[in-house]
Amino acid sequence: MIEKLTKWARLKSPWILHLNTGACNACDIEIVDALTPRFDVERFGILLKATPRHADVIVCTGPVTRQTKDRIIRIYEQTPDPKFVVAVGACAMSGCVYRGAYNIIGGIDQVIPVDIYVPGCPPRPDAIIDGIVKLLKKLEQAK
Amino acid sequence: MKKITIPIGPQHPALKEPISLRMTIEGEVIKDADIRLGYNHRGIEKLAESKTYIQNIYLMERICGICSHSHTTCYVQAVEALCGLEVPKRGLYIRTLVSELERIHSHLLWLGVAAHEAGFDSLFMYTWRDREVVMDLLEIISGNRVHYAINTIGGVRRDISEQQKEKILEGIEFLRKRTEYYTNLGTTEPTFVARISGVGKLPKEKAIELCAVGPTLRASDVASDIRKDDPYAVYDEIPFDVCTADTCDVLGRVVVRVKELIESYKIVEFVIKNLPAGEIKIKAPRKVPEGETVSRYEAPRGENIHYVKSNGTDKPERLKVRAPTLANYPATIEMLKNGFVADIPLIFAAIDPCICCAERVVELIDVKSGRSDIMTFSEIKRKYFCEKKRETL
Ligand code: SF4
Numbered sequence: 308m309i310e311k312l313t314k315w316a317r318l319k320s321p322w323i324l325h326l327n328t329g330a331c332n333a334c335d336i337e338i339v340d341a342l343t344p345r346f347d348v349e350r351f352g353i354l355l356k357a358t359p360r361h362a363d364v365i366v367c368t369g370p371v372t373r374q375t376k377d378r379i380i381r382i383y384e385q386t387p388d389p390k391f392v393v394a395v396g397a398c399a400m401s402g403c404v405y406r407g408a409y410n411i412i413g414g415i416d417q418v419i420p421v422d423i424y425v426p427g428c429p430p431r432p433d434a435i436i437d438g439i440v441k442l443l444k445k446l447e448q449a450k
Numbered sequence: 451m452k453k454i455t456i457p458i459g460p461q462h463p464a465l466k467e468p469i470s471l472r473m474t475i476e477g478e479v480i481k482d483a484d485i486r487l488g489y490n491h492r493g494i495e496k497l498a499e500s501k502t503y504i505q506n507i508y509l510m511e512r513i514c515g516i517c518s519h520s521h522t523t524c525y526v527q528a529v530e531a532l533c534g535l536e537v538p539k540r541g542l543y544i545r546t547l548v549s550e551l552e553r554i555h556s557h558l559l560w561l562g563v564a565a566h567e568a569g570f571d572s573l574f575m576y577t578w579r580d581r582e583v584v585m586d587l588l589e590i591i592s593g594n595r596v597h598y599a600i601n602t603i604g605g606v607r608r609d610i611s612e613q614q615k616e617k618i619l620e621g622i623e624f625l626r627k628r629t630e631y632y633t634n635l636g637t638t639e640p641t642f643v644a645r646i647s648g649v650g651k652l653p654k655e656k657a658i659e660l661c662a663v664g665p666t667l668r669a670s671d672v673a674s675d676i677r678k679d680d681p682y683a684v685y686d687e688i689p690f691d692v693c694t695a696d697t698c699d700v701l702g703r704v705v706v707r708v709k710e711l712i713e714s715y716k717i718v719e720f721v722i723k724n725l726p727a728g729e730i731k732i733k734a735p736r737k738v739p740e741g742e743t744v745s746r747y748e749a750p751r752g753e754n755i756h757y758v759k760s761n762g763t764d765k766p767e768r769l770k771v772r773a774p775t776l777a778n779y780p781a782t783i784e785m786l787k788n789g790f791v792a793d794i795p796l797i798f799a800a801i802d803p804c805i806c807c808a809e810r811v812v813e814l815i816d817v818k819s820g821r822s823d824i825m826t827f828s829e830i831k832r833k834y835f836c837e838k839k840r841e842t843l
Contacts, residue, residue, distance in 0.1 A: 329490045332804060333515020333596040336559065343562075343578035374489045404509050407500070408493035429515065429596050 317363055318443055320352030323393075324362035324386070328379055328415065330369025333429040334396040338366060341432035348436055359385040364442065366435075367421075370398040370405050371412040383419045391446070393438055394421045397428040453481060471798070475791060483786040485779055498769040503529055503603060503738060506766065510756075511597050513771060514804050516559065519552045520749035521756075521771070522601040527682060528745035528758040529603050532738050538729040541605030542683045547618075547721045548591060548600050549683075550714045554625065555584040556750035557707045557714075560802045561632065564704060567795045568645045573635065580628045587621045590614055605731020615722050622715050629711050636704050646700040650785040650797035653698055662781040663774045664752020665710065666801050668694045669702035676748035690717050700800045737764050749774055751802050775804045 327335050341348050342355055356362045359382045371379060383390070394415045397403040405411045415421055422445065425438035455474045470486040494513055498506050510525040511518045523545060530537060558581040565573035585595045592598035592608060600606050636642065652662065657670035667674055675692040677685040693709035695702035742759040752774030759768040778801045785797050 327490075329492055331512045331515045331518075333512075333518070336515055337596065340578065340582075343582075344575050345579060345582045369490075370492065372490065372492060374491065378489075404512050405492045405494070405497065408497040410491055410493040428512075431595060 314446075318447060320354065321363045321439070321443065322354050322356045322361055323364045323366050323439070324356055324359050324382075326359075326365050326367050326379065326382060328367055328369045328375045328399075329372035329411075330396065330398055334368035334398070337429045337432050338368065338395065338435060341435050346432045346436060348439070351436075351440070353439060359383075360387065362386055362390070364391045364393060364439065365419075366393045366395055366439075367399050367415045368395045370402045371415060371418050372410050373412065374410075376412060376418055379415070379418050391422045391442055392419055393423045393425065393442060395425045395435055395438070396430060397426060400424050400426060403428060471794070473786070473791070473794065478790050478792075480786050480789050480791065480794070483783045485783065495769055495771065498766060500765065502736075502764045503766065504736075506769070507601060507603070508597075508599065510771075511599060514773070515596050516556050516804055517552065517749045517751065517754070518597050519549050519600070520747055520754050521773075522599075523549060523683075524745050524747040524749075524754050524756040525758070525769075526601045526603050527747070528743050528756050529738060530734075531743045531745065532741050532758065532760050533603070533735055534739075535604050535732060535734060537605050538732060539684070539726045540609075540728045541730045543721050543725050544591075544606045544608075544610060544730060545601065546683045546685070546688070547610070547718060548588070548598060548606075550717045550721070551584055551588055551591075551618075552598075553750045554711060554714050554718075555581055555588065556802075557711050558584065560707060560750075560799075561636070561704070563802075564646075564700070564796070564799050565636075565642070567799045568642060570639075570642050570645075573632070573642075576628075577632065580625060583621045583625055587618050590617055602731060602734075604734035605729070607731070609730050610725065615725070618722055619719065622718050626712070626715050629708065629715070633708050633712075636708060637701075643701060646704060646796065647697065649700045649793050650789060650800055651699055652781055652785050656784055657698075657781060660780040660784055661777055662752075663777045664749070664802075665703055665706045666752065666778050666781060668692065669706045670698045671696040676746050676753050680746055682745075682747060688717055688720055700796060703800045737762065738766075742768075751775055751804060752777060773804065775801065778803075 325335065325338055340346060359365070365383065365386060392415065394400055398405065399415045401414045402411055412418065423438050423442045425434055427434055453474050453476050455472055470489065472484040472486065473480050474482040494509060498509055501509060507522050507526060510521045513521045558577045562574040562577035562581070565571070565577065588598060589595050591610060591614060592600045600608060652666070652670050654670045654672060657667050657672060662670065671694050673692045673694050678692050690713045693706050693713060695705040738760040740760055740762040742757070745756045747754045754774055755772040757768070757770040758766055761767040782798065782801050786794065789797060
């Protein structure tokens with residue numbers, strides 16, 4: 308019963324945490340853009356949260372730098388189960404132009420498991436919204 | 451009273467990007483502040499040495515997502531100077547047009563963020579809604595909302611058509627009306643003014659001493675703008691004013707940026723109306739002759755400097771980037787001191803920090819022993835003060 312209720316709540320209003328792991332800022336701005344009047348994801352119940360402890364979905368941007376690696380893992384562990392990760396941007400997928408730099412480990416999936424990839428450099432806010440909506444569909448199907 | 455040190459960041463609600471601040475506080479008052487960088491350090495300068503000049507344009511663009519055009523322009527200017535290229539007028543005009551549109555988008559974005567930090571969320575939503583108009587214009591011109599990739603060595607990659615000109619003028623007209631409304635709102639709305647005036651004081655002498663740049667400096671009543679002081683592109687042909695404010699606080703920084711918005715609209719209109727005919731680019735050689743050069747550019751946040759050293763091949767030997775945010779850090783620490791804990795986000799936001807821009811490692815090499823250290827801010831300060839003390843002894 309409780310499970311059903313939480314699943315329903317999660318589908319109706321996923322709370323997201325925005326995590327910048329070394330991005331160039333463009334992806335981050337596009338995520339914030341998605342929250343502002345033109346795109347307005349709040350109409351889908353999507354809310355931006357400040358702490359990982361309140362979040363259902365972690366939206367990651369940027370390649371993983373050596374300095375943030377441990378912190379990403381810590382933030383991932385702080386997020387309550389079940390948690391989902393969306394990798395936004397070419398950097399979060401593979402490292403983009405920074406691939407090969409000494410301080411870059413690679414995409415987010417090198418460190419934590421990723422559920423949805425949103426390609427683009429940076430992806431448009433519509434694409435990001437589309438990604439999160441697809442994630443919701445995935446959740447719905449998963450029992 | 452006991453002193454307490456509180457860490458803020460790297461992941462913190464008040465910060466949009468990873469950076470770590472360490473505040474030493476006494477009660478509610480900040481006594482000392484320390485900024486720790488490196489979370490966003492990607493090693494771009496080193497990476498640039500392994501890419502060709504053309505590839506580097508796209509890498510430079512991705513130093514920062516807000517002032518992407520600033521970094522590419524600064525970089526291509528340096529390379530053009532090394533090659534001795536004379537860029538066609540039309541190319542320079544289009545470059546200028548994009549850089550002013552970028553300034554508009556950046557300042558609108560900042561205005562929203564500052565309003566958000568001051569607890570004025572409706573202004574945040576308003577400015578970001580209007581910002582979409584500029585984003586659309588940039589998309590019309592370049593095909594992308596954020597990374598425009600319009601610059602190339604020797605000119606620009608895309609031309610502007612008559613329809614696009616019309617669209618741009620329409621957009622600017624709309625934005626001008628909105629900005630007049632914000633000017634009214636931002637400088638007269640009593641709660642907002644009460645929240646931001648007197649916060650984050652940076653007196654004129656201090657601002658000069660600590661080498662602040664951009665709107666932060668201009669808000670301390672120093673009329674310094676690279677576009678006027680050392681004109682690049684076609685700024686020497688364009689009439690515009692340098693905007694300053696004399697309140698030296700966050701209010702001043704808001705006023706300067708809003709005034710600059712109005713100036714930018716003027717520049718955009720001037721550029722559109724006086725766009726010369728002709729080529730937009732000339733062919734650039736693949737290999738760049740030996741030499742070194744420094745290029746300066748007034749980014750939305752202040753002076754941006756690129757240093758390029760070439761060794762005659764198709765890859766640069768050394769590329770150094772000094773982004774404006776880094777230059778503003780010492781001033782920020784000064785602003786934070788003796789402020790209140792609740793003002794931290796506001797003061798920090800007021801310099802319009804762009805952390806990904808500033809992430810260059812400071813490497814200090816001891817000349818005598820040849821030992822090199824990567825240092826944090828506090829260590830530099832400590833070292834600097836120790837040496838100063840020794841001098842006086
Ligand atoms: S994917 Fe592109 S826009 Fe996004 S953080 Fe990476 S370089 Fe920046």
